[in-house]
Amino acid sequence: MAESKTDTKSSNQMWGGRFASGPDAIMEEINASIGFDKKLFAQDIRGSIAHATMLAHQGIISADDKDKIVHGLNTILSEIETGNFEFSRQLEDIHMNVEARLATLIGPAAGRLHTARSRNDQVALDFRLWVKEELEKTEKMLTGLIAAFLDRAEEHAESVMPGFTHLQTAQPVTFGHHCMAYVEMFGRDRSRVRHAIEHLDESPIGAAALAGTGYPIDRHMTAKALGFREPTRNSIDTVSDRDFAIEFLSIAAIAGMHLSRLAEEIVIWSTPQFGFVRLSDAFSTGSSIMPQKKNPDAAELVRAKTGRINGSLVALLTIMKGLPLAYSKDMQEDKEQVFDAAESLELAIAAMTGMVRDMTVNTARMKAAAGSGYSTATDLADWLVREAGLPFRDAHHVTGRAVGLAESKSCDLAELPLADLQAIHPDITDKVYDVLTVEASVASRKSFGGTAPSEVRKQIAFWRARN
Secondary structure, three states: OOOOOHHHHHHHHHHHHOOOOOHHHHHHHHHHOHHHHEEEEEEEEHHHHHHHHHHOOOOOOHHHHHHEEEEOOOOOOHHHHOOOOOHHHHHOOOOHHHHHHHHHHHHHHHHHHHOOOHHHEEEHHHHHHHHHHHHHHHHHHHHHHHHHHHHHHHHHOOOOEEEEEOOOOEEEEEEEHHHHHHHHHHHHHHHHHHHHHHHHHHHHOOOOOOOOOOOOOOOHHHHHHHHOOOOOOHHHHHHHHHEEEEEEEEHHHHHHHHHHHHHHHHHOOOOOOOOOOEOOOOOOOOOOOOOOEOOOOHHHHHEEEEEEHHHHHHHHHHHHOOOOOOOOOOHHHHHHHHHHHHHHHHHHHHHHHHHHOOEEHHHHHHHHHOOOHHHHHHHHHHHHHHOOOOOHHHHHHHHHHHHHHHHHHHHHHHHOHHHHHHHOOOOOOOHHHHHOOHHHHHHHHHOOOOHHHHHHHHHHHHHHOOO
C-alpha cells in the first residue's frame, strides 16, 4: 500500500510556519473532513491537472514541473481507484491528502501546483464538478423513469379507473391518463435539472482565496479544459457560493416529493381494499408473524427517503443563512448533506422505475371501481346542459336530486328507471343512458390534455418525441 501517513509535524508543515504546535484530538476531530470529502478525489485530481497545465501554458511553472505533476496526479488517481491509497485524518481533507502524496512521489515540484489558487476555490471547483456530474446522472435516471411511465400509459390508454379528489371517487379517467400525470411531474423535475446544470456551468478555479490572483493565469483555458461554459465573474462570490448545492437539494426535494406521492398511491393501490396493482416479490416483503402479508416495502422506503432529502435541504440552507462573505469553515458541512441526498434520490428513482415496470395492473378491479360513487354524475349534468338547455347550476341541482334518489334505491345512476329521472326533470330522455357509462364518460373528455384515450395517445406521442 502506498505510504501517505504523516505525523503532527508534517501536518503543520502543510499549514505553514504560523502554527507552532498541532491541534489536539478534539480540534482534529471537528476539523477533519477527509472521512467524507475523499469522495471528491477524481474531481480534485482533474482540477489540479487542468490548473497545472494552464500554469505551464502561461509560463508560470516549467513544462518539466507540469509533466511531473500530471504524472504524479495520475499515479495518485490510480492508487485511489485501486484501493492502494491511505487517507490521513491529520491531513484534514482530500486536497491536502493528494498534495502530500504528490510531494512524496515527485518532490519539490509538487509545491508549485498550488501557485495561483487556494483551497477555497479548489473545493468550490471539486464540489461544483461533482454536483454537475450528479445532475447529469439524475437527468438520465429521470428519463428512464419517464420512459417506464410512457410504456405503461400506452398499454393502458383505454383502461378505465376512478379519478380522485380528496381521495374520493370524482370522475372516471384512464390509467394511461393517470400515468401521464407523473410523466408531467417528472418532466418538470428533469427540466429543473437541466436549468441547474446551466446555472452552475461556470469554473471557480482561479478565484483563489477571495480576491483573485496577481499571476497571469488564463481562467478561460481551465474552464474549457474542465467542461465549463466560462469562468465565474466575481472572486468573492465564487468562493462563498453554494447556490449550486442548494439548488441540487431543492430539485432533489421536489423530485422526492413527487416520488413519495407516487409511492403513497402504490401503497394504497396494492391494499386488498383497492387491489388496483400488485407488486412482485422483487419489490415486496413478508411479515414475520402474519404469513398472508405482502408488504410494499420498496414504495414505503421511497416515501421515507423524501424526509431525509428534505432534511438535507433545510440543513444546508441553515448552514448558509448567516455566513458573511466570503468563505467560512461552516461551509465544510455542505457536502455530507448533498452526498446523502444524492444517494437517496438515486435509490428512490431506481426503485420507482423498477416498480412501475414491475407492477401488475388489475384493470377489471379498476373498471369496477370507476363507476362507484356516482362518478358519472357530472356527465349527467353536462347532458342536461347540452341536450335539455339547462343552465349548468340548474343541471347541477337536478343531478344532485338524481344522485340522492339512486342512493335511496342503492343503485347506480345508469340503473335508475327513465320514469324516475323524468319525475325529476321531464326533458330527460332515454338518450341520457348513453353518457352514464364510464367508457362513454372518458371518451367524451376530448379537451386538450383530457382523459379521452385519443388525447392520452397524443400526449404519449408528444413525450416520446422529446424524451
